[in-house]
Amino acid sequence: MAETTHFMDLALVEAQAAALRNEVPIGAVLVLDGRVIARSGNRTRELNDVTAHAEIAVIRMACEELGQERLAGADLYVTLEPCTMCAAAISFARIRRLYYGANDAKGGAVESGVRFFNQQTCHHAPEVYSGMAEVESAEILRAFFQGKRGE
Amino acid sequence: MAETTHFMDLALVEAQAAALRNEVPIGAVLVLDGRVIARSGNRTRELNDVTAHAEIAVIRMACEELGQERLAGADLYVTLEPCTMCAAAISFARIRRLYYGANDAKGGAVESGVRFFNQQTCHHAPEVYSGMAEVESAEILRAFFQGKRGE
Numbered sequence: 001m002a003e004t005t006h007f008m009d010l011a012l013v014e015a016q017a018a019a020l021r022n023e024v025p026i027g028a029v030l031v032l033d034g035r036v037i038a039r040s041g042n043r044t045r046e047l048n049d050v051t052a053h054a055e056i057a058v059i060r061m062a063c064e065e066l067g068q069e070r071l072a073g074a075d076l077y078v079t080l081e082p083c084t085m086c087a088a089a090i091s092f093a094r095i096r097r098l099y100y101g102a103n104d105a106k107g108g109a110v111e112s113g114v115r116f117f118n119q120q121t122c123h124h125a126p127e128v129y130s131g132m133a134e135v136e137s138a139e140i141l142r143a144f145f146q147g148k149r150g151e
Numbered sequence: 152m153a154e155t156t157h158f159m160d161l162a163l164v165e166a167q168a169a170a171l172r173n174e175v176p177i178g179a180v181l182v183l184d185g186r187v188i189a190r191s192g193n194r195t196r197e198l199n200d201v202t203a204h205a206e207i208a209v210i211r212m213a214c215e216e217l218g219q220e221r222l223a224g225a226d227l228y229v230t231l232e233p234c235t236m237c238a239a240a241i242s243f244a245r246i247r248r249l250y251y252g253a254n255d256a257k258g259g260a261v262e263s264g265v266r267f268f269n270q271q272t273c274h275h276a277p278e279v280y281s282g283m284a285e286v287e288s289a290e291i292l293r294a295f296f297q298g299k300r301g302e
Contacts (some may be wrong), residue, residue, distance in 0.1 A: 048214045050221060050243040051207055063199045070201060084267055085243065088236035088260075092201040106272065109239075113272030114265040116235055121257065121264030 004077075004099060007031055008133045011077045011101075014041040014054065015140050021046060025140045028054035028078040030062045032071070038062040054078060055086040059093050070094045079137035081108035081130065087116040091124050098126040101137030155228075155250060158182055159284045162228045162252075165192040165205065166291045172197060176291045179205035179229040181213045183222070189213040205229060206237040210244050221245045230288035232259035232281065238267040242275050249277040252288030 007029050014027025018041025030038040038061035043052040055078050062071055075097040082090060082100065087109040090098060100110070109116045110128060117125035158180050165178025169192025181189040189212035194203040206229050213222055226248040233241060233251065238260040241249060251261070260267045261279060268276035 044220060048218055048220050049211055050214065051202065051211060051240050056202055060200055060202060063201065067199055069195060069199050083239060084265070084270075084272065085236050085239035088234060088239070089202050092236065107274075109272065114235070114267065114270055116265060119265055121235065121260065123258075 003034070004129075004132065007036070007075075007077045008079075008099060008101065010036065010039055011054075011079050012133060012136055012140065014039050015079045015137065018042045018054070019140060019144050025144045026054045026078065026080045028058045028076060030058040030071070030074055030076055032062070032066075032074040037065055037074070051085065053083065053086050055082055056089050059089055059095075063093070072096065075099065076126070077132075079133065079140065080104050081110050081112060083107045084109040084114055084116060087114075088122075090126060091117065091122050094124050095126045097129065099129045099132050101131070101133045102141070103130065103134075154185070155280075155283065158187070158226075158228045159230075159250060159252065161187065161190055162205075162230050163284055163287055163291065165190050166230045166288065169193045169205070170291060170295045176295045177205045177229065177231045179209045179227060181209040181222070181225055181227055183213070183217075183225040188216055188225070202236065204234065204237050206233055207240050210240055210246075214244070223247065226250065227277070228283075230284065230291065231255050232261050232263060234258045235260040235265055235267060238265075239273075241277060242267065242273050245275050246277045248280065250280045250283050252282070252284045253292070254281065254285075 011027040019025035038058040040057035079101040081104040162178040166176040170176035189209040191208035230252040232255040
């Protein structure tokens with residue numbers, strides 16, 4: 001348990017770093033065999049790429065690093081419930097376990113929305129552990145958007 | 152109508168080119184103000200990137216080309232019904248119209264599966280035109296997988 005907390009803490013650090021770059025602050029860490037193989041925050045503004053959510057960023061980085069198209073056995077830590085796009089990408093990449101922080105009723109797709117991993121068109125579902133660092137993850141987002149409204 | 156047929160023909164050319172690179176043959180073309188701003192086939196194998204479906208490839212290329220994060224007013228032509236990941240990316244990119252060829256009951260997410268554009272967690276839905284070049288699109292896929300089985 002200490003190890004999973006450590007990896008989620010790294011994801012929170014990535015979320016905080018994203019906020020400083022004026023990106024919606026979500027962070028993700030990808031772990032294989034106990035080793036961090038990719039870590040990133042959301043990069044949609046930096047890259048002008050609507051698909052550069054933190055989850056997609058780390059999946060792409062890890063696949064490039066490992067020179068392979070899928071990530072069987074890898075575990076993904078992310079501060080917010082993945083959206084529909086990311087849930088499908090997580091499935092395609094054959095991620096083993098998904099740990100996430102805050103729920104996202106408006107845009108999530110795991111326990112909210114389309115609940116993709118429970119659908120017939122989902123051909124691989126990770127084990128899901130939600131609610132890790134839920135309060136801290138949500139607080140980073142709340143503070144970011146409150147700051148925006150104050151601008 | 153002649154113009155939309157022309158753009159779908161270009162998407163079919165991209166699908167054929169993908170087959171020659173040993174990629175699952177799906178092609179996409181992105182059009183803004185009557186001009187092709189990006190065209191690509193599926194590139195998942197070439198790039199070791201599970202997210203490099205034809206639709207995502209052209210959205211990324213177009214956003215980079217235009218230096219913007221969204222593609223309001225752009226129309227996407229793709230030979231197969233978009234999957235869950237791509238349907239969400241199409242929504243995020245604010246694509247205006249989606250034209251697609253063959254249906255994909257196993258993995259699609261527009262008229263099949265999660266029918267993402269009809270869900271509450273979808274915050275922008277394109278106009279959808281399906282069935283264009285449906286037979287040709289499906290035939291390219293059928294021939295590709297038949298060839299695979301023969302190998």
